[in-house]
Amino acid sequence: MSQHITVRGFVATDPTIRNAQAGFPVGNFRLAATDRRFDREQNAWVDGNTNWFTVNLFRSLAQNAFTSLQKGQPVVVTGRLKVRPWETEERSGTAVEIEADTIGHDLSLGTATFQRSSGRPG
Amino acid sequence: MSQHITVRGFVATDPTIRNAQAGFPVGNFRLAATDRRFDREQNAWVDGNTNWFTVNLFRSLAQNAFTSLQKGQPVVVTGRLKVRPWETEERSGTAVEIEADTIGHDLSLGTATFQRSSGRPG
Amino acid sequence: MSQHITVRGFVATDPTIRNAQAGFPVGNFRLAATDRRFDREQNAWVDGNTNWFTVNLFRSLAQNAFTSLQKGQPVVVTGRLKVRPWETEERSGTAVEIEADTIGHDLSLGTATFQRSSGRPG
């Protein structure tokens, strides 16, 4: 079973795009998502931990995100979580990625004008 | 614990807006969301059941959705599910609602131009 | 896209089981799930709305739930939401169902002893 996750956050790097070997466009961007939690002592909502993700994009979503998203914009991302260990000759680490099903601008923080793609989505 | 849910679907009615007694704008629209499932006999993804929701909007999200969303557009909605029985003198039924945390246009199906709100979100 | 949902609640009816025409066991039970929300005036968490669901079970999960679950027990259910209109000659309504991927007893409210099934899950 996949681990579905929905994250609201901010685009931290402009999306990239390239044509993958598979023959369709792929891209990615970094997403920063900060928890809000209710602090009973302050009787107010306060910022908590910030989670960082690499959001992976495929096909029409890669194309449209590249056209539509800019660094600093608030978005909602839904997709499948991937936690991948990586290793080079010199270093190793953990990549926390979301393979996005879709993304939208966060309409609680602004307005958007939408243009439907002409063809069928890839 | 709330029942968080994320739904991709299509705006089935233009969003409404009104000023609630609480002193901030509220609105709603109908959302249609159709399952996709893999059919092994056809070896293809096919349409399944369509779920219908009333999406409830509050404060800045109600205002921005009213400005941004139109009937027929694809969206992603995330929020809390409410299943409410209702009853009038003549009839009774069940309302299936989402109290939206946020909404965005579905960028797998088109492009969007975003304009950040000037003030702090309500 | 399916609408995945995870719900914590209480088993409101003992699970049923029957052998479906498809040749594997199916069953269901009613689940009651009550929101908790933070009330700023009371400075405390209070009960909110109660959502009611019919939880549908298939194959080994139907068999094991029938053996393991009893009315009144707290559970966590994860699966896909189905909102189905229904109609008879006399009445119509809306069924709110979860096709369960899996279920477990809620270990924040008690302890459990687990016995792995001997065969492969159906």
Add this chain to the structure above:
Amino acid sequence: MSQHITVRGFVATDPTIRNAQAGFPVGNFRLAATDRRFDREQNAWVDGNTNWFTVNLFRSLAQNAFTSLQKGQPVVVTGRLKVRPWETEERSGTAVEIEADTIGHDLSLGTATFQRSSGRPG
């Protein structure tokens, strides 16, 4: 907003428990969760990527998980995702954690006998 996530997987280390400075029990265990994806060439579901998580437990859930869970058992975990960078003098990395709301044994893979806690949950 928190990033809610539900994960099915296997307990990879026996849960620990200790009394935190805050005055209530805390614990954790490692969880391994393997994707299943439909491979169209093979016309079958196959194993995909394995995600590893540290699951953090608090209060009654820490106590009951310590009593109930054993390495190798299948579980469903629901909670909030935390992606934390860490650094020592010698190394740095990324911790991928779930602050569990609750956990249950996966009843699609076995049966369970449940015992409600006598007191109110912590």
